[in-house]
Amino acid sequence: MAKKIAKSYIDRVKRENAKRDKKTITSIENAADEIYKKIMRKGKPMLRFPVRSLSNVSYDKRKGYLEIGKARKERTLTVNTVKGFAQTLRMMGLSRELVQTNDFATKRDVYYQSKNWAEAKFSEQSESDTVMDDIEALFSVDDVSREQLRFVPDEHGGAVAGELVVLDPDLDTGEVERIDCTRFGSGAYSIPSSVEHLSFETKAKFVLAIETGGIFQRLQSHKFWKTADCILVSMAGVPTRSTRRFIRRLSDQIKIPVYAFVDCDPYGISNIYRTLKVGSGNAAHINRFFCVPSASYLGVTPQDIIDYDLPTHPLKDVDIKRAKDALKNDPFFQSKRQWREALEQLLKMGVRAEQQSLAMWGLNYVIETYLPAKLANSKKFLP
Amino acid sequence: MPRKKPQASRTQAASKPTAKKKVSKKKASKKSTAKKTGTAASRRQGGLFDSEPTANSDRPKKKTAKKTAKKSIRKSASTGQGDMAIAEKMAAKQKDISVSEFFAKNRHLLGFDSPARALLTTVREAVDNSLDACEEASVLPELIIDVRATESTQHVVTIRDNGPGIVREQLPRIFARLLYGSKFHSRKQTRGQQGIGISAAGMYGTLTTGKPMRVTSRTSRRKPAVELVLAIDMAKNQPVVKKESEVEVEWAHGTEVQIELEGTYKKGKHSIDSFLDQVSLANPHVKIVYSNPIDEEPITWERVSKVLPDPPNEILPHPHGVELGILMQMMKETSSRTVSGFLCTEFCRVTPNVVKKVSDETEGLGKKIDTDRHPKRLSSADVKILHKGIEATRMMAPPTNCLSPIGEELMAKTLRRNFDPELVITVTRQPSVYRGNPFQVEAGIAWGGELPGDDLASIFRFANRVPLQYEQGACAITQSIVGTPWKNYEIQQARGALPTGPLAVLVHIASVWVPFTSESKKAVASYDEILKEMRLAIMEAGRKLAIHLRKKRRLADAERKKDYIKTYIPQIGIALQDILTLSDTQRTKAEGNLSEVLERSRKM
Numbered sequence: 001m002a003k004k005i006a007k008s009y010i011d012r013v014k015r016e017n018a019k020r021d022k023k024t025i026t027s028i029e030n031a032a033d034e035i036y037k038k039i040m041r042k043g044k045p046m047l048r049f050p051v052r053s054l055s056n057v058s059y060d061k062r063k064g065y066l067e068i069g070k071a072r073k074e075r076t077l078t079v080n081t082v083k084g085f086a087q088t089l090r091m092m093g094l095s096r097e098l099v100q101t102n103d104f105a106t107k108r109d110v111y112y113q114s115k116n117w118a119e120a121k122f123s124e125q126s127e128s129d130t131v132m133d134d135i136e137a138l139f140s141v142d143d144v145s146r147e148q149l150r151f152v153p154d155e156h157g158g159a160v161a162g163e164l165v166v167l168d169p170d171l172d173t174g175e176v177e178r179i180d181c182t183r184f185g186s187g188a189y190s191i192p193s194s195v196e197h198l199s200f201e202t203k204a205k206f207v208l209a210i211e212t213g214g215i216f217q218r219l220q221s222h223k224f225w226k227t228a229d230c231i232l233v234s235m236a237g238v239p240t241r242s243t244r245r246f247i248r249r250l251s252d253q254i255k256i257p258v259y260a261f262v263d264c265d266p267y268g269i270s271n272i273y274r275t276l277k278v279g280s281g282n283a284a285h286i287n288r289f290f291c292v293p294s295a296s297y298l299g300v301t302p303q304d305i306i307d308y309d310l311p312t313h314p315l316k317d318v319d320i321k322r323a324k325d326a327l328k329n330d331p332f333f334q335s336k337r338q339w340r341e342a343l344e345q346l347l348k349m350g351v352r353a354e355q356q357s358l359a360m361w362g363l364n365y366v367i368e369t370y371l372p373a374k375l376a377n378s379k380k381f382l383p
Numbered sequence: 384m385p386r387k388k389p390q391a392s393r394t395q396a397a398s399k400p401t402a403k404k405k406v407s408k409k410k411a412s413k414k415s416t417a418k419k420t421g422t423a424a425s426r427r428q429g430g431l432f433d434s435e436p437t438a439n440s441d442r443p444k445k446k447t448a449k450k451t452a453k454k455s456i457r458k459s460a461s462t463g464q465g466d467m468a469i470a471e472k473m474a475a476k477q478k479d480i481s482v483s484e485f486f487a488k489n490r491h492l493l494g495f496d497s498p499a500r501a502l503l504t505t506v507r508e509a510v511d512n513s514l515d516a517c518e519e520a521s522v523l524p525e526l527i528i529d530v531r532a533t534e535s536t537q538h539v540v541t542i543r544d545n546g547p548g549i550v551r552e553q554l555p556r557i558f559a560r561l562l563y564g565s566k567f568h569s570r571k572q573t574r575g576q577q578g579i580g581i582s583a584a585g586m587y588g589t590l591t592t593g594k595p596m597r598v599t600s601r602t603s604r605r606k607p608a609v610e611l612v613l614a615i616d617m618a619k620n621q622p623v624v625k626k627e628s629e630v631e632v633e634w635a636h637g638t639e640v641q642i643e644l645e646g647t648y649k650k651g652k653h654s655i656d657s658f659l660d661q662v663s664l665a666n667p668h669v670k671i672v673y674s675n676p677i678d679e680e681p682i683t684w685e686r687v688s689k690v691l692p693d694p695p696n697e698i699l700p701h702p703h704g705v706e707l708g709i710l711m712q713m714m715k716e717t718s719s720r721t722v723s724g725f726l727c728t729e730f731c732r733v734t735p736n737v738v739k740k741v742s743d744e745t746e747g748l749g750k751k752i753d754t755d756r757h758p759k760r761l762s763s764a765d766v767k768i769l770h771k772g773i774e775a776t777r778m779m780a781p782p783t784n785c786l787s788p789i790g791e792e793l794m795a796k797t798l799r800r801n802f803d804p805e806l807v808i809t810v811t812r813q814p815s816v817y818r819g820n821p822f823q824v825e826a827g828i829a830w831g832g833e834l835p836g837d838d839l840a841s842i843f844r845f846a847n848r849v850p851l852q853y854e855q856g857a858c859a860i861t862q863s864i865v866g867t868p869w870k871n872y873e874i875q876q877a878r879g880a881l882p883t884g885p886l887a888v889l890v891h892i893a894s895v896w897v898p899f900t901s902e903s904k905k906a907v908a909s910y911d912e913i914l915k916e917m918r919l920a921i922m923e924a925g926r927k928l929a930i931h932l933r934k935k936r937r938l939a940d941a942e943r944k945k946d947y948i949k950t951y952i953p954q955i956g957i958a959l960q961d962i963l964t965l966s967d968t969q970r971t972k973a974e975g976n977l978s979e980v981l982e983r984s985r986k987m
Binding site: 028029032033035036039040042043044077078079082083085086087089090092093096097117118119120 | 944947948950951952953954955957958959961962963965972973976977979980981
């Protein structure tokens with residue numbers, strides 16, 4: 001029975017993968033074909049990229065993420081752009097090959113692969129990263145993500161612990177690995193760089209995304225997930241793409257709320273939480289895949305600083321600048337009244353407080369008092 | 384505290400009263416114009432004298448010596464009588480001090496202050512003299528220069544020219560007496576000007592090695608050469624012939640000087656090698672064969688022109704360039720009987736009509752000067768007014784046919800010979816005038832080739848074809864090169880610095896009287912008119928250089944882009960073939976089309 005389920009699951013994943021891969025290859029081939037046809041008509045071929053800057057970003061409340069606008073910039077093939085053009089096309093060719101051979105390449109891998117491209121090779125990885133960003137933007141218009149282009153990030157994903165079973169199909173053997181995230185002892189499950197093929201089984205009531213490894217460890221070792229019936233995810237700073245994608249797929253598939261628990265400072269709010277929820281401003285072309293619109297902000301809120309009488313540090317100049325910038329330029333914060341008030345309150349107080357400042361009231365105060373109190377009143381979470 | 388100061392200066396003044404008084408007295412006796420000297424006036428005059436570059440206030444005796452020297456240089460006949468009794472008493476103590484003795488004690492003034500410079504100065508003076516002599520006799524100059532070490536810091540310098548030679552009677556005076564010569568009084572473009580150099584070199588040699596100089600000269604193929612061994616009687620400034628003989632030489636005519644002196648030979652910017660290289664730059668008609676103690680083979684600069692430069696004409700001074708003191712002197716010495724006659728005969732561009740205008744101008748300056756008066760009867764106040772009147776009168780610029788520039792073509796040839804550059808640009812400006820003196824500026828730029836690309840440009844400065852090797856920073860030529868906007872000409876230049884690049888810049892000023900910043904003739908003074916002409920010459924050359932460099936850059940760009948296209952189009956072809964699984968023919972066709980499109984649109 002289980003075997004049958006596994007087989008159907010693997011077949012489904014294979015089908016989905018095949019569909020995605022076909023779409024990727026079609027996108028690449030269409031782009032190349034357009035160029036080829038233009039050349040055969042003796043015209044100047046061009047590529048159209050979405051403009052990647054804050055001026056071309058908007059926040060759509062309904063969709064729930066920062067969205068790239070309609071502005072496009074054209075790159076026509078001229079004498080000055082011929083090198084970049086050749087590199088872009090070669091990298092598209094590499095992507096197609098990766099899809100066909102069911103392989104992947106990290107940024108660094110791509111850089112070294114380019115060494116086979118004779119004069120079109122990159123001399124620095126920063127050059128190949130730029131071209132990769134271009135290609136990603138180019139195909140984001142067709143809803144093809146970087147992962148679908150088989151370019152994966154080098155960076156590590158976050159850690160997961162709690163009431164969750166991750167189903168990871170091995171397409172070669174036809175086996176489906178069942179990874180029980182409660183059974184890592186004092187360790188945790190590490191999110192892989194590509195999460196598209198995963199599926200989940202859980203009875204948890206919510207996901208708690210935590211900024212610092214310190215708090216994650218405390219909650220994990222005291223099995224907070226058991227008492228609160230939840231899934232713990234450590235973001236370790238600004239969440240990586242795969243972490244964001246993992247939480248997103250989790251929340252999409254099993255429809256449970258995602259609560260963010262971060263430091264109460266402009267960085268925790270406008271960088272970590274904002275990126276988790278609506279995506280990042282300068283990579284808006286990928287936000288539709290890499291955001292968790294259902295996330296809400298558990299704490300630490302500016303009001304918590306007062307309510308829990310937390311020890312604070314004064315805001316630094318860079319904090320003040322960041323908060324003011326969020327109020328002035330960020331379409332997300334601009335559209336949320338509660339956030340505008342919270343940020344203004346924070347600025348007025350002129351202080352910040354870390355998650356771990358709760359330790360002043362006892363090391364396990366966060367488990368025993370703070371989180372239960374907050375969770376009892378989830379309506380009060382900031383949007 | 385502030386009270387202490389005047390006291391100190393008073394004691395100082397009291398400690399050497401003789402010096403102070405001598406100065407004021409001297410002044411009084413020199414200029415018959417000096418009035419009754421109040422203390423204030425004498426202090427002022429003393430101050431004036433102190434500001435002379437040669438003044439040296441802690442050695443009163445030397446001051447007198449210098450004074451005498453100065454007097455001789457200006458050929459001043461100081462016949463005035465001081466009207467103070469003390470002056471007469473002091474006059475008894477004052478005795479004539481030989482210029483030779485003066486220079487023996489002040490050899491740094493003439494360029495013999497270090498062993499390395501002494502060697503260079505000796506060669507410089509001999510070369511100047513030889514070239515002037517050859518050109519005056521219309522002989523294409525050929526110089527044979529030999530520098531040989533006798534001890535590590537002692538060298539024998541031998542310089543031979545193929546000039547007209549010098550008659551026996553003149554030899555001792557020319558080579559062994561200071562301030563003897565034909566050039567100082569003339570207003571003519573010549574290299575040497577003061578008649579000090581070569582005899583000073585001989586004297587320096589005698590002072591440092593104890594050996595007299597040897598001079599050999601032959602005036603004609605029909606006569607044997609005369610060889611003199613010469614020393615200087617320093618007390619009397621008189622030559623002493625130690626030995627005289629007739630010798631057989633293989634050359635038909637010319638003069639050879641041999642001086643043994645203490646000096647060190649070195650290479651570099653201030654070396655004899657560098658000097659001769661520069662001489663050859665500014666003198667395309669000169670051949671130089673030069674042997675030095677280090678290189679095995681002699682270095683030869685072949686002439687690039689077989690034509691002597693036009694002999695510079697001598698001109699009368701222009702009234703606008705004459706200084707008040709000189710005017711007074713000239714009026715004392717003239718044989719004309721009227722001011723009008725004096726002005727018309729001793730200056731150029733002065734006609735009776737001009738004299739009338741000058742006279743009219745003086746009327747507006749306080750006193751109309753009657754130009755029919757005898758020049759010697761004018762009071763100094765009158766001369767002052769006359770001088771101002773001359774300044775205020777407009778008159779024709781001096782004639783400029785007295786100048787002999789190198790010329791654009793020949794300058795280009797020597798630059799090519801010496802630097803083997805990729806490009807040479809030369810500019811000879813039209814003559815111009817500063818303070819009544821005609822002058823002409825030339826500029827040459829050599830670019831590329833073997834010239835070092837990362838260094839500051841090499842600067843070659845010339846005054847009347849003579850290289851200037853010292854005090855580059857103080858020179859009008861350097862100022863005008865630095866002040867040129869090189870960036871406009873595609874050449875790098877840091878703010879306030881010389882340009883950077885494979886560049887040699889030559890600037891030549893020819894004039895009947897080149898204004899130097901000091902007597903040692905190292906740097907050209909910055910007169911506005913001169914700076915302007917220099918700047919214009921360099922800028923004109925710079926503009927021409929820029930045209931070439933831009934064209935070169937455009938061609939290089941085009942070539943680079945062509946390469947660029949050739950390099951990357953196949954990569955586009957490969958990628959397209961890869962993605963679209965094209966056939967080889969399709970790929971080749973696409974690559975061909977693409978090249979065509981890019982080549983066509985390549986507007987550079």
